[in-house]
Amino acid sequence: MDAPEDPTHHLALAYACQALGDSAEAFAATDRVLALAPSNLQALSLKAEMLAQQGSDRAVDFFQAVLKASEQVEGELPAEFERLIARAQQFTRDFNEALADRIRHRIGALTVVADGAVSARFAQSVDLLCGARRLYPSAPRLFQFPELPVVQFFDVSLFDWVEEFERAADSIRTELIGLLARTNAPVVPYLQHDPQRPQLRRDPLVGSTDWGAIFLWKDGVLVEEVAATCPRTVEALERVPLVRTPGRSPNVLFSLLQPGAHITPHHGFVNTRLIGHLPLIVPPRCGLRVGNQVHDWEPGKVVLFDDTIEHEAWNRSDTIRAVLIFEVWRPELSSAERDAVNSVFQAIDELKGRQAGWGI
Helix, strand or coil, X not given: CCHHHCHHHHHHHHHHHXXXXXXXXXXXXXXXXXXXXXXXXXXXXXXXHHHHHCCCCCHHHHHHXXXXXXXXXXXXXXXXXXXXXXXXXXXXXHHHHHHHHHHHHHCCCCCCEECCEECHHHHHXXXXXXXXXXXXXXXXXXXXXXXXXXXXXXXXXXXXXXXXXXXXXXXXXXXXXXXXXXXXXXXXXXXXXXXXXXXXXXXXXXXXCCEEEEEEEECCXXXXXXXXXXXXXXXXHCCCCECCECCCEXXXXXXXXXXXXXXXXECCCECCEEEEEEEEECCCCEEEEECCEEECCCCCCCEEECCCXXXXXXXXXXXXXXXXXXXXXXXXXXXXXXXXXXXXXXXXXXXXXXXXXXXC
């Protein structure tokens, strides 16, 4: 007489009652299943369908529960569950689209609207709520300074050095073109194999100039040969608050991405800095994704982002893409905190008996 405590027994009863049109008993039997097995996909799906048929606003909660429960199943799901999951996905998408439309209708007169446009942060919150985007955390590979805001792309208007730096873009581009015209242009693969460091995955760009670099500063050291050819670039960068960590920073380079090249998703080393891009040669179909936002470079316009958030870049054009990359301190850090962060890495290098750059 174990049947009353057997979820299978109650599930069969629920399906039978639904087929007979006895919705009250079908709900009761389904609830008995879920009391015994709260993650039962079939019971969750059945209750969601019955609520949807009644026009209940609770239906979406149970369809969402189907999706969450399916993620907890170890191994491959039985084929018969695929229909249930597809139905839950479609219902949830439809609900989220309707919700997004309702929100857009209601926010027209709210204070989040400035100059006729919703703030980017608020717009992203709606996308997150409605499942149009996912949230990407900061996940530095080496060092995390706590309690810093997680911001994907920073508003460059908040940085007083940007406007002057952008005015130097034409001169910087001219100097880069001069470098590239040389038969012995100092281009090296940005990613290089280092047998002294563990490599947990093979990146096809390692050792390849498909992602090439011409360094102005490398691990804190000025590359004199390149600097001599690019005096305006060096002059402009001297007025930028570059990260300066002995043996590690600054790192500044012309990043050259060949046609068809793809820098796959990855995370940076430390969240105490921002990565800056000054786009110089940017053909169509080139892009940069940081977290859930995609940015299309505009020549001569600085981009600042947190590279400890998953990011990737691509060149889907048929010509080279060139960007000047540099690193600046996070504006939230005081000068004392910046000195303290530098002390951390000096201590690491002293203990390891060598200086180890972290790159960009």
